[in-house]
Amino acid sequence: MGSSSPLHFLNSTPLLSSPISPAHSSISSPGREIERLAKARSKLLESENQQTPRIPPETREQHRYVSKDGKCRVNLGHIDERGRFLSDIFTSFVDLQYRWFLFVFMMCYITTWFLFAGLYYINASIRGDLVQERPLGTNQNKYGEQYACYVGIDGFISALLFSVETQRTIGYGSRTVSASCQEGVLLVMLQCIVGSMIDALMVGCMFVKISRPKKRAETLLFSRTCVIANRDDQLCLMFRIGDLRESHMVDAKVRAKLIKSRQTAEGEFLPLEQTEIDLGYETGSDRLFLVEPQVIKHNIDVNSPLWNLGPEQLRRQQFEIIVILEGIVEATGMMCQAKTSYIETEIEWGARFEPCMTLEKGSFRVDLRRFHSTYKVPLPNCSASQAHQLM
Known part of the structure; x- marks a missing residue:
């Protein structure tokens, strides 16, 4: 028995007629223990696979330099010189989100109201012009002097109301400043100037923010994919651009950049190298009269x-083509820029765009x-350089 294997022992257990104690069973059944551990391990692996599903490489989303809607995915960090933003305070206000924009100007108004209310209250308190210390409706202070500086101010709340009425030019008539009070007149003049400056800054920022040309880019369309096909016996990369508005872009121009990482001959790694993609700069075909959707082409030549x-x-490479459309908004005369990007999986080899314009x-x-529809066309599965060598 000492030289018997576990398999021989398991094969001989059904012949036993006497019951086996639990202790004896747990010691004399290593096969069942191995099977139990194997089942537990398989369940553990299944639970791990359910918690962290594996994504095939071809379905993983590539990180974009520019998103499809034109937003640059670049975050600036560790900016030490924050004071540079204050040197261009107007642009900083315009770039704020609407909630912060309204909050900043609300705080500007509230701060000036409380600031000048405090100055009015302190001045009235020093001169003894508070209403609770003189009869209501009279223009005398507590010392019986005529021509008190402030009329109708009996505390800080009334001083605050007087500050709001002065800056917003409401003037209900119950609170006034006397002409014999030089410092009161100067404070009123100063508050009117500060209030006018805040009004001018807010109106200007609000107008520029509402009429910003980047909102005009929402009505500019780019095709979801690029296509590669022959046009006039020349292999071309093509994409489509359109405008949804009847007011057209003035002096519209289009350009494209290829973003790709590479390593130089000296071993330097360039993570986001930008290479210009010629869209007809020398011939002038990059200047568009964008009335109807147009297909923009790039001739794939030796350059x-x-x-x-x-x-x-194309499938093995990792690159990104950024398309930039610029033009002047006809209604406002401001420069507008719209951007999109195409990665290698968004380029269709051997396809053309369907015609979308008819005469009616x-x-x-x-x-x-x-606008985004394409159809397949025959095209050899070789690069432009290989096709040129075969000719």
């Missing part, structure tokens, strides 16, 4: 950064339902 990239290389009753009609 193009996509010259050596075929369909397989003497005018052109644009069907925006086809």
Whole structure:
């Protein structure tokens, strides 16, 4: 028995006729213990897989330099010289979010109201012009002197009301300042000047904030994907741009950048190198008359950064194409800029955009339902450089 294996022991246990004690069973059944541990391990692995699901590499979302809606995903940290923002206080106010913008100006008004109310109250208290120390309706202070400095101020609340009435030019008539009070007249003049400056700053900031041209970019459309196909026997990268408004962009221009990481010959790593993508700068085709949706093309020639990239290389590479559309808003005359980006998985090889403009009753009609639609066309699965060598 001493040389018997666990498997031989398990095979011989059914022949026993006497019951086995629990203690003896736990010692003499190592096979069941191994099976129990294996089941526990499998359950543990299943629970771990449920808590942390594994995502295939092809379905992972790539970090974008510029999002599809044009927002740059770059966060500046460890800014030591915060005082630079105060040197351009107007732009700092305009860049604030609306809740902080309204909060700052509310605090400006409230602060000036309380500040001048305190000055009025202190001045009236020093001169003895508080109403509780003289008969109501008279213009005498507690010493019986005529022409008190402030009329109708009996405490800080009435001084606060007088401050609000002065700055907002309400003037209910129950609280006034006497002409014989030089310091009171100077305070009123100073508060009127400060109030006018705050009003001018708020109106200017509010107008600029409401009419900011980046809101105009919300009505500019970019196609969801880029396509690569032949046009006039030339391999081209193409995307579509459109405008939803009837007021058109003035002097509209489009340009594109290729963002890609690379390592130099000296071993320096460049994380976000920007390479210009020519959209027809020399020929003037980058200047648009954006009345209807237009397909913008980039000729993939020997000077193009996509010259050596075929369909397989596009899937293996990691890069981002940023498209920038600039123009002047016709209504306001302000410069507007709209941006979007395309990563390698958003480039369709061998495809073209469906036509979305037709002629109906003497005018052109644009069907925006086809703006993002594409259709397949035959195209060899080789890069532009390989196709050039085969010619």
